[in-house]
Amino acid sequence: xxxxxxxxxxxxxxxxxxxxxxxxxxxxxxxxxxxxxxxxxxxxxxxxxxxxxxxxxxxxxxxxxxxxxxxxxxxxxxxxxxxxxxxxxxxxxxxxxxxxxxxxxxxxxxxxxxxxxxxxxxxxxxxxxxxxxxxxxxxxxxxxxxxxxxxxxxxx
Numbered sequence: 001x002x003x004x005x006x007x008x009x010x011x012x013x014x015x016x017x018x019x020x021x022x023x024x025x026x027x028x029x030x031x032x033x034x035x036x037x038x039x040x041x042x043x044x045x046x047x048x049x050x051x052x053x054x055x056x057x058x059x060x061x062x063x064x065x066x067x068x069x070x071x072x073x074x075x076x077x078x079x080x081x082x083x084x085x086x087x088x089x090x091x092x093x094x095x096x097x098x099x100x101x102x103x104x105x106x107x108x109x110x111x112x113x114x115x116x117x118x119x120x121x122x123x124x125x126x127x128x129x130x131x132x133x134x135x136x137x138x139x140x141x142x143x144x145x146x147x148x149x150x151x152x153x154x155x156x
Contacts, residue, residue: 066090066130071150073102073142084153087135093128094118103143106152108136117143 066089072079074097094104103119104127115138116131138152 068093068128069152070095071104071140072097073104074098076148078140078142078148078150080150082151082153084155085133087133087154087156089130089132091128092116092118092131093126094120095126096120096124099123104140105143105146106131106138106140108138110136 067085068091069083069085070093071083072095092104092106094102096102101120101123103117105114106116106118107114115133116129118127118129120127133152133154135154135156138154139149140152141147141149
């Protein structure tokens with residue numbers, strides 16, 4: 001065994017240890033950043049999913065701190081499929097997961113009326129708008145693909 005072999009072996013083991021630590025930290029960061037999603041799964045229309053806007057603490061309710069409703073617009077899908085929330089003011093956010101711009105429309109089912117339209121510009125990642133919703137059923141969709149919809153059910 002030459003004198004440089006142990007040094008080379010030690011350097012190799014140090015590099016392997018650093019790579020392993022980096023992979024572990026990256027995996028841990030992904031798991032703690034968003035524990036409900038995985039990068040391997042993509043939402044599909046086949047599975048009906050329900051999202052619920054969590055109730056806010058009484059001190060945070062009101063016009064100053066409305067609840068946020070995030071809708072993800074993908075090239076072939078819109079997610080979540082079904083959302084249940086309480087009536088009131090909310091911040092409607094369109095999350096753009098396409099390569100272009102999106103224009104998310106929120107429309108009341110009965111009587112049929114457009115309630116809000118949130119659009120991204122210059123391929124922006126997100127856009128939002130304050131919206132007042134009342135009890136009833138709504139649909140949301142990207143204006144360029146109106147056949148792909150999701151449902152918003154508003155209770156009192």
